[in-house]
Amino acid sequence: MIKCYNEETLGDDNIGSARVNLEGLIEGSVRDVWVPLEKVNSGELQLQIEASRIDDFERSRGSNIGSGNGWIELILIEAKDLVAADLRGTSDPYVRVHYGNMKRRTKVIYKTLNPRWNQTLEFPDHGSPLELHVKDHNALLPTSNIGDCIVEYQRLPPNQMSDKWIPLQGVKKGEIHIQITRKVPELQKRSSLDSDSSSTKAHQICSQMKQVMIKLQSLIDDGNVEGLSASLSELESLYDLQEEYMLQLETEQMLLLNKINELGLEIFNSSPSLSRRSTN
Structure with missing residues (x-):
């Protein structure tokens, strides 16, 4: 104000x-x-x-930034009024997410300036900048950038969802709608994962990729260029989805190891005999 x-x-x-x-x-x-x-x-x-950027001291005043024992749940819901990247006056939008050295992406929504993804991504909470890059997909030519933004999440209260419309930068118009939550397992049990494990989903995607590869070979034999382009896009989406579940597995493994280490320290500190042995 x-x-x-x-x-x-x-x-x-x-x-x-x-x-x-x-x-x-x-x-x-x-x-x-x-x-x-x-x-x-x-x-x-x-x-x-x-x-x-604010300095590390100021950032540390936020609510448990980068505790290493939680994760970020990002739901990419939709965007509106995007710029047209194609000659026909539309775009094929998807979102590329950068979080530290991790890169993830959503599915492609074809021929629209108001896409709805409704896709959930998760990252370990270590306080890294969270960047969203909205892109126009093109199977044959380089992708076009149709807007960027930074998501501020570090000061959010734990386990409290924030719903935001964020204006896109670097373009004349466009907004993206997200929901973001800093999950802390000590305060709330993890409920965002489906009943199927991430490893099972990854195996299912591998099977789907094999089927698409067989379909690609058939399209090549038939010389179907239009079908080939659509199948290549499908294969690319499956590859990114597989990468998403593999990264999710790594996140789950890291959270489990952190919890094991915490339990080990609690047992060690609560046992006088173990403490005496370490000092001798």
Whole structure:
């Protein structure tokens, strides 16, 4: 909230206030905006906003940032009013997610500027920047970028879902709708995983990929170029989905090892005989 005042001898006079939306700013980017003043008949305020990273001390004041014992649940719901990347006036949007050195992606939604993914991704909670890059899929040509944003999650209360519409940067228009939760296993049992294990799903995807490969060979023999392009896109989506479940397995393994280490320390500290042996 920004308040504007007219300097007076007997006291400053409030001549309006403005609310500034900082959601979606990317580090190092500069946004030039005109913000209308509220509670007055007229007036606008011109601002130039630059995003910069806060230092580690400030970040540590958030709620248990990077505890190493939880995970981030990100639900990519939808986007609206995306820019058209294709000559026909539409796009084939998907989202590439960068979290530290991890990269994940959603499925492709074809021929739309208002895609709905409804896809859930999970990451170990170590406080890394969470970047969303909306792309236009093209099976034959390089992909086009149709907007980026940073998701602020570090200060969210544990196990409390935040629902956000975030403006996309680097483009004239477009917003993305997400839900994000910082999961802490000590406070809430993990419920986001399906009844089938991630390893079972990964094996199922392998079988589907084999079927698509057989289909590809048949399309090549028939010279079906259009069908070949669609099958290549399907194979790419299956590959990314398999990568997603394998990364999820790694996350589950890391959480389990952390829990085992915690239990081991509790047993060690609660046993006088073990403590005495370590000091001797």
